[in-house]
Amino acid sequence: MESVEVSAKTVDEAIDIALDELGLKRNQANIEILTPGKPGIFGLGGEQARVRVTALEEGTARPAAVEEESEDVPEGAVEVKDIHAEEVDLAVDYLRTLLELAGAEAEVSVRAPETAADGLGRATAVLDIEGEDLGLLIGRRGVTLSALQYLINVMVTRKLGSRVLVTVDVEHYHRRREDTLHGLAQRMADRVRNSRRPITLEPMPAAERRIIHLALVDDPYVMTGSVGVGDERKVVIRPRGDSQGGQRPQRPDFDGRGRPPGV
Amino acid sequence: MKELIEFMARAIVDNPDDVEVSEEDAGDHIVFHLKVAEEDMGRVIGKQGRIANAMRTLLKVAAIRRGARAILEIGEPAAGRQDPP
Numbered sequence: 001m002e003s004v005e006v007s008a009k010t011v012d013e014a015i016d017i018a019l020d021e022l023g024l025k026r027n028q029a030n031i032e033i034l035t036p037g038k039p040g041i042f043g044l045g046g047e048q049a050r051v052r053v054t055a056l057e058e059g060t061a062r063p064a065a066v067e068e069e070s071e072d073v074p075e076g077a078v079e080v081k082d083i084h085a086e087e088v089d090l091a092v093d094y095l096r097t098l099l100e101l102a103g104a105e106a107e108v109s110v111r112a113p114e115t116a117a118d119g120l121g122r123a124t125a126v127l128d129i130e131g132e133d134l135g136l137l138i139g140r141r142g143v144t145l146s147a148l149q150y151l152i153n154v155m156v157t158r159k160l161g162s163r164v165l166v167t168v169d170v171e172h173y174h175r176r177r178e179d180t181l182h183g184l185a186q187r188m189a190d191r192v193r194n195s196r197r198p199i200t201l202e203p204m205p206a207a208e209r210r211i212i213h214l215a216l217v218d219d220p221y222v223m224t225g226s227v228g229v230g231d232e233r234k235v236v237i238r239p240r241g242d243s244q245g246g247q248r249p250q251r252p253d254f255d256g257r258g259r260p261p262g263v
Numbered sequence: 264m265k266e267l268i269e270f271m272a273r274a275i276v277d278n279p280d281d282v283e284v285s286e287e288d289a290g291d292h293i294v295f296h297l298k299v300a301e302e303d304m305g306r307v308i309g310k311q312g313r314i315a316n317a318m319r320t321l322l323k324v325a326a327i328r329r330g331a332r333a334i335l336e337i338g339e340p341a342a343g344r345q346d347p348p
Contacts, residue, residue, distance in 0.1 A: 094274065097270060098270070098271070098321065101266050101267035101270055101325065102267055102324045102325040102328065103325055103328035103329060136324055136328075137324065139324075143320060144321070144323075144324060147316070147320035147321060148317075148320075148321065150314075150317050151271060151317045151318070151321065154309075155271075158275050158306075159274065229311070230313075231316075
């Protein structure tokens with residue numbers, strides 16, 4: 001299978017170069033981040049990002065569902081900038097003010113994204129909140145944290161006009177949640193494989209649905225899609241080759257590798 | 264809580280000077296009325312009400328911190344409960 005490794009200043013840049021080289025779109029390739037890279041100071045001491053991009057076999061393009069799950073941000077392409085970008089400073093200011101006005105005693109620190117859960121390749125920085133009684137800031141299934149992150153990104157975009165994202169995190173909530181979701185995805189995929197029946201998961205925010213889709217994208221037995229709108233949108237895991245609901249026989253016009261209707 | 268709503272709304276609208284928040288004591292909870300310039304209504308509400316809901320979620324945090332309950336209504340206070348277009 002065709003594959004290239006590319007180094008560039010940022011992960012996004014490296015991916016773009018590699019895709020260009022292979023003449024592929026994002027959903028036709030498997031992207032591995034080998035080194036996330038680190039921004040240097042005044043161009044010094046930084047580390048280049050390195051990615052490996054492999055062409056997917058014909059007919060195994062990633063389900064559009066993966067690409068469709070927009071992050072908690074305004075629409076459009078996002079830009080990954082240096083961690084010292086003014087967008088990050090403004091985001092920190094906004095977050096500190098919001099926390100203070102909400103009556104939360106908390107500190108904010110900035111770090112570079114390191115994992116998919118940190119928004120690596122999409123987010124410019126992670127804003128870590130530390131302090132007392134942080135459960136309230138996470139909220140049920142992370143809704144409060146998700147709202148906070150969404151608002152901060154909307155506010156920064158409105159003010160500066162650029163599509164630069166930050167991830168807002170509390171005690172590595174996103175990473176812990178990612179681990180949980182990976183476990184859930186595997187358990188549910190096993191269940192679908194054994195029963196040959198689709199399973200619909202609980203409603204989840206876009207970023208979490210995306211983690212489930214990505215966790216199962218290479219699974220030979222199941223495929224994923226999403227149903228519902230807004231806060232009620234849920235991931236559905238189906239046996240591969242099953243376009244409808246698992247109970248009825250396979251339709252002759254469905255090759256089992258495409259995506260089911262309505263995804 | 265009023266300051267929180269004002270801060271969030273002013274950062275999002277085109278006309279921050281037109282942002283007004285009034286407060287109404289409804290017995291066991293407080294109702295905050297947020298008023299913005301007509302052309303900014305869409306901005307404070309967002310697609311599928313997403314921005315409005317995010318603001319409500321943060322208001323809830325502020326209210327819980329103070330041991331209170333609060334509701335955020337967006338629109339023209341004088342026009343009652345008319346839903347925005």
